Amino acid sequence: MSLLIDYANNTLTPPEPIPSLMQGPRFSPFSGELLSAPSLEPWLNQVPLREGQKTARARQMIYRAGEILDGVPVICDGWAARVCRLSNGRRQILSFILAGDLVSTNAVFAGHLRFFVEAITAVRYSYYGRADLGQRLAAQPAVVRALLSACLAEKEEIDRLATDLGRRRADERVARLFLNLRERLDVRGLVRDQSFAIPLRQQHIADATGLTPEYVNRVIGAFRHDGLIEIDRGTLKIVNLIQLQRVADAA
Amino acid sequence: MSLLIDYANNTLTPPEPIPSLMQGPRFSPFSGELLSAPSLEPWLNQVPLREGQKTARARQMIYRAGEILDGVPVICDGWAARVCRLSNGRRQILSFILAGDLVSTNAVFAGHLRFFVEAITAVRYSYYGRADLGQRLAAQPAVVRALLSACLAEKEEIDRLATDLGRRRADERVARLFLNLRERLDVRGLVRDQSFAIPLRQQHIADATGLTPEYVNRVIGAFRHDGLIEIDRGTLKIVNLIQLQRVADAA
DNA sequence: CGGCGGATTGAGTGCTCTCAACAGGAGTGG
């Protein structure tokens, strides 16, 4: 809903300016202390969004790989996904994008992206103008750090995904996806009593975990049978968190 | 050998300063034109490396996930790998690091990394001091852009890896790895007559492609049998590039 | 009611893994 939400810190208040330890002769976002906790959204909130939000229906493509991008897209409401498509119709979901998320920090710096962005639910989205963003970046050095930090966090997230896809079994991958989503939604206050709304079709889960929908179904069935989770009309409840984490194998 | 090598552009000459289109009231690396071709090394070359190179023997760990990192490590000679390790001894190689490569742009901004760095061959490596790097970054805004650009390129590379691991079969993955390495080495002038030195054990290839060494062996055997490649004492020759690309399925 | 998208289930297949054995090569110590 509100772009004020900070998914990295467990707080909704705008952060204090980071005390600078800069020693260089002039502004440098790098010579000071190292980046720590990423917290991008509170700063982005000070940047005006372009007039006029766009909307997309579920399953609609919001952005196609390679298209010119003259703004930085943000998902305002709903779920979307970064998707890599290849011949044969095979698809890999690289990340889920929740309300308030930049589609990718790459869009801030690059004029086009290498992946597709697809609406999962109905989605409202908008753009930051690059000029507006640039002004804000110039005016507030801390934003640069926040942006970089977000970028690094994205990289680490993909590293984790690659490891999961390369070296984990199906049940581990699905469990980790559920736990990952729970964590992201929890920060936004969208988890109540270990249950949360999850608008994903099993096809989405399959594309995110590198499996087939049928097999995802069997894995979920096993989880349900073992009392780890319950799923009912788009709501996922984690019944046995400990056991699910054990399946996910925290490593 | 030389850190002047630019693996992104097919040129060994230091780039011209990028003409700035900045319009902001003061320095901003972002309000100008968008990032285009990444070319980090020529600038890094102007930054002094710390005194005293370190060396590591093959198979030795250079950096352990989580360790404090007070400099930015660079591989000067040899091959290394970014490795994610998890319980059960499973390993995933996230990328290969060649001579002249930063281990990861993350190291410029973060005090510790989430992955291991492991020597594949004997390796000479060193560090950029963060203070030195920071000074250079402050003095030359273009370096910031180059650094960002390299960071984005790394992200895209991992996106590709994740897609391969999630949605491609064994033979496609191995073929793509070979073609990827060929491309990187070609830029450095290390490919002659479609053959190049490849110091990887089949275990490394397995860890990079999410397979087992035995199965990698079978895939390579099939490639050899089909006349796609030849391997002899650490040298890989791509005999039938077209066909290998077809297996890799450019998508 | 009919149709559609999605979930579920079954049967069979096969890609990839596991386990095991063996061969060759490089280094090492005697």
Next chain:
DNA sequence: CCACTCCTGTTGAGAGCACTCAATCCGCCG
């Protein structure tokens, strides 16, 4: 120079995880 060991590559047999194809079921919506 030889014996030995370690590492790596190679190959075989068998198992199993995940896929393919297909049918059915269910909830929702027009």
